[in-house]
Amino acid sequence: MCNNDPDRPARDAGECHRERLERNGNQGKGCFITLEGGEGVGKSTNLALVVDHLRTRGHEVVATREPGGTPRAEAMRRLLLDPAGEEPLDPDAELLLVFAARAQHLARVIRPALERGAWVVCDRFTDATYAYQGGGRGIEAARIAELEAFVQRGLTPDLTLLLDMPMAAAQQRLEGRLTGQGGERDRFEREHGAFFEAVRQAYLARAEAGPGRMVVIDAGAGLAEVQAELLARLDERLEAWS
Numbered sequence: 186m187c188n189n190d191p192d193r194p195a196r197d198a199g200e201c202h203r204e205r206l207e208r209n210g211n212q213g214k215g216c217f218i219t220l221e222g223g224e225g226v227g228k229s230t231n232l233a234l235v236v237d238h239l240r241t242r243g244h245e246v247v248a249t250r251e252p253g254g255t256p257r258a259e260a261m262r263r264l265l266l267d268p269a270g271e272e273p274l275d276p277d278a279e280l281l282l283v284f285a286a287r288a289q290h291l292a293r294v295i296r297p298a299l300e301r302g303a304w305v306v307c308d309r310f311t312d313a314t315y316a317y318q319g320g321g322r323g324i325e326a327a328r329i330a331e332l333e334a335f336v337q338r339g340l341t342p343d344l345t346l347l348l349d350m351p352m353a354a355a356q357q358r359l360e361g362r363l364t365g366q367g368g369e370r371d372r373f374e375r376e377h378g379a380f381f382e383a384v385r386q387a388y389l390a391r392a393e394a395g396p397g398r399m400v401v402i403d404a405g406a407g408l409a410e411v412q413a414e415l416l417a418r419l420d421e422r423l424e425a426w427s
């Protein structure tokens with residue numbers, strides 16, 4: 186049942202269950218939550234928290250990621266992230282690969298889960314395309330929007346938690362993780378500072394344009410503080426949907 190109290194605190198930032206279903210064309214009973222942000226801001230760390238929180242409340246939860254989420258989409262991810270090779274990946278080819286992986290992921294995992302009433306929590310989705318291929322690579326938003334409409338057919342996240350922090354500090358965290366794993370940087374992680382700054386600004390511009398769906402969390406604080414803020418904002422939304 187919708188909470189239609191006009192004074193409820195989450196009202197300005199959210200919509201009730203009925204409004205949510207109407208907006209997404211009643212494409213599924215479950216809720217679709219995404220985590221977004223630049224490299225190393227803590228998306229994977231906090232995705233686990235969100236998933237646990239929802240499971241504790243009794244929901245079936247599908248945790249997934251983009252690009253990827255199915256074996257074929259993961260193969261496309263490897264193509265996108267592989268830094269090797271003489272031949273640079275053309276930005277249009279990169280954009281199309283991202284959406285090809287998304288189409289597969291939507292068809293095989295996200296839509297079936299939402300249709301059976303499961304909740305989907307996804308590490309990155311189309312906001313990342315606007316941020317990386319739009320902000321970072323300079324592809325016009327209108328061209329991205331055409332592919333979004335074609336592939337998603339109106340399905341968009343119900344809530345997006347955008348983890349935001351200054352790029353330099355996030356790079357330090359990433360450095361720590363890479364050193365710990367003895368890992369190599371992938372094709373995106375090898376980009377320059379101006380690219381990551383453009384990605385961050387594109388994310389923030391999207392949050393400003395769509396404050397109802399996107400919630401910005403200050404990811405630069407210590408983990409306990411970030412997680413308390415994240416759960417508080419998530420609970421606000423869950424209450425509005427109940």
Ligand SMILES: Nc1ncnc2c1ncn2[C@@H]1O[C@H](COP(=O)(O)OP(=O)(O)OP(=O)(O)O)[C@@H](O)[C@H]1O
Binds near residue numbers: 222361362405
């Ligand atoms: N609030 C925090 N304070 C300090 N360290 C953090 C915080 N959140 C995450 N970390 C650490 O920062 C590193 C990057 O975190 P994580 O892998 O979750 O980021 P990510 O956004 O998923 O990265 P990527 O963009 O590569 O997927 C990890 O070593 C993690 O333990």
Ligand SMILES: Cc1cn([C@H]2C[C@H](O)[C@@H](COP(=O)(O)O)O2)c(=O)[nH]c1=O
Binds near residue numbers: 224225313
């Ligand atoms: C969904 C999506 C992702 N990307 C980029 C962003 C990241 O650099 C990688 C994914 O790796 P991570 O482990 O999540 O950091 O892919 C992109 O450019 N466009 C997209 O739509």
